[in-house]
Amino acid sequence: MNVCEYKPGLEGIPAARSRISYVDGQQGLLEYRGIRIEELAAQSSFLETAYLLIWGQLPSKAELENFETEVRYHRRIKYRIRDMMKCFPESGHPMDALQASAAALGLFYSRRALDNPEYIREAVVRILAKIPTMVAAFQLMRQGNDPVQPRDDLDYSSNFLYMLTEREPDPFAAQVFDVCLTLHAEHTMNASTFSAMVTASTLTDPYAVMASAVGTLAGPLHGGANEEVIGMLDEIGSVDNVRPFVEDAIANKRKIMGFGHRVYKVKDPRATILQELAEQLFQKNGSDHYYSIAVELEKVVEEKLGYKGIYANVDFYSGLVYRYLGIPTDLFTPIFAIARVAGWLAHWKEQLTVNRIFRPTQEYVGEHGHSYVPIEKR
Ligand SMILES: CC(C)(COP(=O)(O)OP(=O)(O)OC[C@H]1O[C@@H](n2cnc3c(N)ncnc32)[C@H](O)[C@@H]1OP(=O)(O)O)[C@@H](O)C(=O)NCCC(=O)NCCS
Structure with a gap:
């Protein structure tokens, strides 16, 4: 194939070399880091799968416990972010609310120490922890209620369902929900992942990367x-x-x-x-x-x-x-985002290790040689 040939939507053009996930559409095969999705859905959890996607291998027992604990204790959001969200119109789409709130995280945590593994880890933990809280907070606030605080005794998915409904979640429903997140966590190169990678390639902060991916996922041709x-x-x-x-x-x-x-x-x-x-x-x-x-x-x-x-x-x-599970229809795409954040973070991290700013070219099909016409003569 001639790589210089223009392809609308870059269809079929590799935009990266990646080790994160693999799809074979003829065989119905999906692997995350070489592990079949069926095995992960049956035996893993969303957070463990997120760890696998982002760090490239399954965590040891201690690593998983530490990771879960860190995520658990970063679930709260700053009251200033909550107050900002309270000003969002209740008729606004929750994806727009999520995009704005994800970007707002950068106001509080951006340091862009992208060569520091601790900074990367903290950003990963914060983003995974806070995105569900922000989705649930907007849901309650648009109904005129105060958001509820996350509960440290609940696992990731149970806590999200609790924050959304203010009720103790049924354990099996929470387990099914967790599998839904695992299944949506990553799916090779697609519009929102590409968007995350383009933004990441400028070496901006990870909150801007997430906000850009959320904005891309919001479109009806992708997440809806x-x-x-x-x-x-x-x-x-x-x-x-x-x-x-x-x-x-x-x-x-x-x-x-x-x-x-x-x-x-x-x-x-x-x-x-x-x-x-x-x-x-x-x-x-x-x-x-x-x-x-x-x-x-x-x-x-x-x-x-x-x-x-x-x-x-x-x-x-x-x-x-x-x-x-009683989730309003317009929260389906934000929930997709909660899951896909794992994949976006994995691609962000992978992009940083081999970074070259995305700068494709174009075929100019416009005209040349016109003169400026003063406004009174047009
Ligand atoms: C996902 C989707 C965009 C893939 O499209 P695609 O690979 O480009 O396939 P095409 O649109 O070229 O369709 C190929 C043929 O299958 C038919 N087809 C594809 N999806 C169909 C659907 N959901 N219902 C009815 N017919 C469908 C097309 O009409 C076309 O028929 P033709 O060959 O007689 O013209 C398409 O299947 C679709 O729009 N599905 C519904 C929306 C959806 O569920 N999206 C979520 C995807 S995860």
């Missing part, structure tokens, strides 16, 4: 599909309406949300894992209307579009799980 799944299930309304809905969508070339993937041409391995967990969750706590529609929808889509390699993707089931 799981929100749309719920809207679509609302539109379908009943199990009986599934088949006519799918037939109509196919006839009118309308995309069915939560199905298909640019890379996976077999079932997304993350969707398989989440489907099993969602089933267990619904069986344990009582099925819901949406789940019955979703099961029928997956069956009909596979029957009609499976031959094209269109299967359920991770967003199909994560939307269902989050809805079942």
Whole structure:
């Protein structure tokens, strides 16, 4: 391939050499640092997986305990950040609130000692610890309530659900939520990761790197599909309406949300894992209307579009799980961000070790040789 050829969206052009994750879309394989996602979902936790992604290897027992403890004690946010968030309009999108708050962290902690491993570690811990607190705080504040303080006796995911709902979380629901975070933690080179790397390559502070990635994830072509799944299930309304809905969508070339993937041409391995967990969750706590529609929808889509390699993707089931946990639809993408922060931090750290500022080129297709025309003569 001629590397100088212009490719819209840089499609197919390697932007980095990375050791962080690997996807094989034909085989339905996803690995973080060489470990299959199925093994991590079954045996690891989100924080352990984040450690693996960021530092390149699984932590020892002591390393994991230290890391969890550090994250636990950095969950609180400064009252000035809370006060700033209180001024955000309640009608604003939580992704915009998160982007602004992530950037605001830089006002308090930026020192840019990027060659100091301690600085890197502190930034990693702070970001992983505080992002969920900021998401939950905005949720409560936009309802007119004071944010609740994080609870040190709860693990990462239980604490987030507690901060969001002010209720003791069901342990199995918290475990399923933790797996959702693990599954969304990293996915090779994509728009938000690239955005994080471009920002990182200028050697700015890590909070600016995160804010830039959050802003990129916010767009509907990237983070928003799981929100749309719920809207679509609302539109379908009943199990009986599934088949006519799918037939109509196919006839009118309308995309069915939560199905298909640019890379996976077999079932997304993350969707398989989440489907099993969602089933267990619904069986344990009582099925819901949406789940019955979703099961029928997956069956009909596979029957009609499976031959094209269109299967359920991770967003199909994560939307269902989050809805079942009582999480408002517009928090689905911020939750994606809570998880993906692990991958962004891993790429930030990797970028620093081989840094060269991103400076692609362009093909100029404009004109030359015009003269300036004074305003009264235009
Ligand atoms: C994710 C997505 C953008 C991948 O798209 P892609 O790899 O570029 O695939 P294309 O859009 O070129 O689609 C290839 C074919 O499959 C069909 N197709 C792809 N996804 C489909 C879907 N969700 N529903 C119905 N048909 C779909 C296309 O219409 C096209 O059919 P054609 O060959 O007859 O024209 C696409 O599948 C999609 O929009 N899915 C719904 C949104 C979603 O769930 N996004 C989250 C991804 S994690």
